[in-house]
Amino acid sequence: MKIKELVERLNLEVVVEGDLEVEVTGGYASDLLSNVMARSSAGNLWLTIQGHQNIVAIAQLIELAGILVTENFSIDDDTIKKAKELEINILRSKLDTYELSGKLYQLGIE
Amino acid sequence: MQKDEIKQVILDCEVEAGDFSVGGEASSKLKSLLHKLGIPAQTIRKIAIATYELEINIIIHTYGGSLKAEVTPSEIRVIASDKGPGIADLEKAFQPGYSTASQKAREMGFGAGMGLCNIKRYSDELNVETEVGKGTEIEARISLRESGDSNE
Numbered sequence: 001m002k003i004k005e006l007v008e009r010l011n012l013e014v015v016v017e018g019d020l021e022v023e024v025t026g027g028y029a030s031d032l033l034s035n036v037m038a039r040s041s042a043g044n045l046w047l048t049i050q051g052h053q054n055i056v057a058i059a060q061l062i063e064l065a066g067i068l069v070t071e072n073f074s075i076d077d078d079t080i081k082k083a084k085e086l087e088i089n090i091l092r093s094k095l096d097t098y099e100l101s102g103k104l105y106q107l108g109i110e
Numbered sequence: 111m112q113k114d115e116i117k118q119v120i121l122d123c124e125v126e127a128g129d130f131s132v133g134g135e136a137s138s139k140l141k142s143l144l145h146k147l148g149i150p151a152q153t154i155r156k157i158a159i160a161t162y163e164l165e166i167n168i169i170i171h172t173y174g175g176s177l178k179a180e181v182t183p184s185e186i187r188v189i190a191s192d193k194g195p196g197i198a199d200l201e202k203a204f205q206p207g208y209s210t211a212s213q214k215a216r217e218m219g220f221g222a223g224m225g226l227c228n229i230k231r232y233s234d235e236l237n238v239e240t241e242v243g244k245g246t247e248i249e250a251r252i253s254l255r256e257s258g259d260s261n262e
């Protein structure tokens with residue numbers, strides 16, 4: 001499924017639009033950066049409450065489909081600026097990571 | 111063939127201590143260089159992960175240092191060296207979950223104690239030299255041969 005479709009289905013806020021046409025290959029949820037490095041695959045959507053610049057660096061380095069910031073956690077201005085530069089998708093939702101993971105699973109993102 | 115004679119330094123960057131926000135800059139630069147060199151995506155991913163972990167470790171655990179990358183026809187070497195404090199117990203440092211990261215670093219999601227494990231996992235050869243009070247040098251070598259992609 002394309003990120004664009006997830007945005008519509010789950011009513012996600014698009015904080016930074018990189019490329020919403022990108023295909024999501026799966027998901028990974030963690031707030032520990034090294035875990036994300038180790039466990040997620042290219043094309044995954046990453047669910048986290050972190051909002052600092054390093055999330056963009058990570059998404060770019062391991063070629064994630066995008067970052068979904070949960071529980072409406074704040075996202076630093078620098079993060080947004082860097083994501084725009086690097087064309088990294090950043091989405092946000094008021095739902096928590098658990099709820100969002102469940103919904104994503106139901107939509108077939110595993 | 112003396113293949114290792116043909117060695118090209120493609121990255122040589124200072125990494126400053128303490129500035130979490132620029133974390134990933136050197137790794138990012140290296141990634142785009144490797145892309146231009148036509149290195150396969152799977153290999154770039156391994157190098158990117160190892161380099162990022164090395165870079166962040168310099169930022170959060172040391173007084174500063176540098177990150178260097180060399181390419182030979184057969185492999186990529188990423189060398190992280192820093193000005194201290196050195197690692198007292200290497201065995202411990204490589205244990206998953208062991209971390210001395212500050213509270214501030216942990217709040218930002220660093221400090222899982224997984225970085226060195228990731229570096230080890232994604233490199234084909236790892237050399238560590240460390241001396242307390244002096245500094246640490248870690249060299250991660252990643253093979254450019256086809257069979258070098260079998261770590262995952």
Ligand SMILES: Nc1ncnc2c1ncn2[C@@H]1O[C@H](COP(=O)(O)OP(=O)(O)OP(=O)(O)O)[C@@H](O)[C@H]1O
Pocket residue numbers: 033034035163167168171172192194195196197203204208209210211219220221222223224225226227246
């Ligand atoms: N260059 C270094 N100089 C001094 N100590 C280091 C260095 N690199 C790692 N260490 C020590 O080794 C420990 C483990 O490092 P590792 O990268 O595995 O985990 P971490 O950095 O604490 O957390 P994570 O990488 O998961 O965010 C660190 O907490 C630190 O005590």
Ligand SMILES: [Mg+2]
Pocket residue numbers: 163166167221224225226
């Ligand atoms: Mg680390």
